[in-house]
Amino acid sequence: MMADMLLAAEEKQDLGFMIKGVFSFDLGGNTLWITTSHICLLIVFLTLIVFSFFARGAIKKGTEVPGTFQNIVELIVELLDGLVKGTMGWSHYKFRNYIGTIFIFILFSNISGLLGLRPPTADYGVTFPLGVVTFSLITICKFKYQKVSGVIKGLCEPWPFWLPINLIGDFAVPISLSLRLFANVLSGTVMMALVYGLLKPIAYAWPGALHVYFDMFSGAIQTYVFCMLTMTYIADAVGDEVKA
Amino acid sequence: MEGMFNENFILGCSAIGAGLAVIAGIGPGVGQGIAAGHAAAAVGRNPGAKGDVTGTMLLGQAVAETTGLYGLLVAMLLMFVKPLMP
Numbered sequence: 243m244m245a246d247m248l249l250a251a252e253e254k255q256d257l258g259f260m261i262k263g264v265f266s267f268d269l270g271g272n273t274l275w276i277t278t279s280h281i282c283l284l285i286v287f288l289t290l291i292v293f294s295f296f297a298r299g300a301i302k303k304g305t306e307v308p309g310t311f312q313n314i315v316e317l318i319v320e321l322l323d324g325l326v327k328g329t330m331g332w333s334h335y336k337f338r339n340y341i342g343t344i345f346i347f348i349l350f351s352n353i354s355g356l357l358g359l360r361p362p363t364a365d366y367g368v369t370f371p372l373g374v375v376t377f378s379l380i381t382i383c384k385f386k387y388q389k390v391s392g393v394i395k396g397l398c399e400p401w402p403f404w405l406p407i408n409l410i411g412d413f414a415v416p417i418s419l420s421l422r423l424f425a426n427v428l429s430g431t432v433m434m435a436l437v438y439g440l441l442k443p444i445a446y447a448w449p450g451a452l453h454v455y456f457d458m459f460s461g462a463i464q465t466y467v468f469c470m471l472t473m474t475y476i477a478d479a480v481g482d483e484v485k486a
Numbered sequence: 487m488e489g490m491f492n493e494n495f496i497l498g499c500s501a502i503g504a505g506l507a508v509i510a511g512i513g514p515g516v517g518q519g520i521a522a523g524h525a526a527a528a529v530g531r532n533p534g535a536k537g538d539v540t541g542t543m544l545l546g547q548a549v550a551e552t553t554g555l556y557g558l559l560v561a562m563l564l565m566f567v568k569p570l571m572p
């Protein structure tokens with residue numbers, strides 16, 4: 243009975259959470275695919291770019307008493323700045339652009355599931371580069387602010403033969419960061435696809451509550467966690483002392 | 487030999503393995519519950535620090551969740567990517 247239902251659902255429509263290829267082209271003997279992730283990513287990018295153009299215009303001819311749109315933009319910027327300032331200590335002014343950018347990007351990507359897109363962050367090819375960027379920032383900050391001797395000292399922390407374990411610990415950071423974001427968004431996407439695919443006859447209105455949890459709440463929490471961990475790691479690499 | 491390990495057998499075993507992999511969710515569930523309980527106790531003791539406590543709790547819970555998500559990923563791979571299929 244159940245197996246029949248599952249098979250029927252799979253035959254009627256392949257459960258809609260897989261990444262689908264839209265069209266392919268050849269490049270130097272390899273077949274490259276443009277997939278749904280690329281297109282959803284492009285939509286998110288375009289939305290953000292258009293929004294930022296309007297925000298720039300609103301701020302450029304800003305008034306002393308802000309209008310509605312200017313007020314919203316200032317609110318967003320102040321919120322993000324406050325978040326970075328409260329977490330990072332003295333070095334916050336160097337990283338608030340990066341943190342603000344990835345915060346807005348990941349938030350929009352996660353929430354785009356509400357609009358019927360497949361969230362781009364449910365593709366490991368999107369979250370892993372984010373993790374790698376964070377990892378490069380951490381490493382560069384380590385070498386810049388702790389100097390080479392400090393980095394070597396940090397790697398040999400309790401005892402010198404602890405070095406391999408410390409190295410593995412360092413390289414696990416981008417992988418665990420990106421896998422956490424990816425798996426959380428993917429699980430929400432799969433849940434919603436299962437609800438719509440298997441419970442189709444009775445899926446009226448009530449999946450909205452699930453959307454609120456899986457897309458909005460979970461997406462916002464994961465965005466917050468990704469940025470928070472990035473900030474914590476970078477602040478850890480930069481160190482406490484003020485070095486101009 | 488070939489008749490024994492046909493596609494349906496591998497598919498069934500993959501489904502059982504996926505179910506077993508999702509048992510990993512027990513650990514994060516317990517951990518998140520403990521974190522939430524202690525956060526509730528902290529707010530009870532110091533209601534003024536509610537915002538800070540909530541933020542720290544959510545961050546810790548999200549980190550604790552990771553191991554469960556690895557189990558979920560293994561289950562997803564077994565169910566939908568079917569790496570064991572010849």
